[in-house]
Amino acid sequence: MPLAVNTATVEELQLLPAIGPKLAANIDDYRGRHGPVASAAAFMEVPGIGPRLCERLVPLITFD
Numbered sequence: 913m914p915l916a917v918n919t920a921t922v923e924e925l926q927l928l929p930a931i932g933p934k935l936a937a938n939i940d941d942y943r944g945r946h947g948p949v950a951s952a953a954a955f956m957e958v959p960g961i962g963p964r965l966c967e968r969l970v971p972l973i974t975f976d
Contacts, residue, residue: 918948
């Protein structure tokens, strides 16, 4: 079951491959500053999330 990236806790985000404490905190900070992550393109605006990592994670997450 995909992880809902907009409602996941920092701890839940760290269950994703290649997401450690710093990247999970960056995702949480992005949500706090910009609101929900609406798409893969928006997800790549998170510091530390580039095209390769985004491509790897998109099948594992949802943006609803």
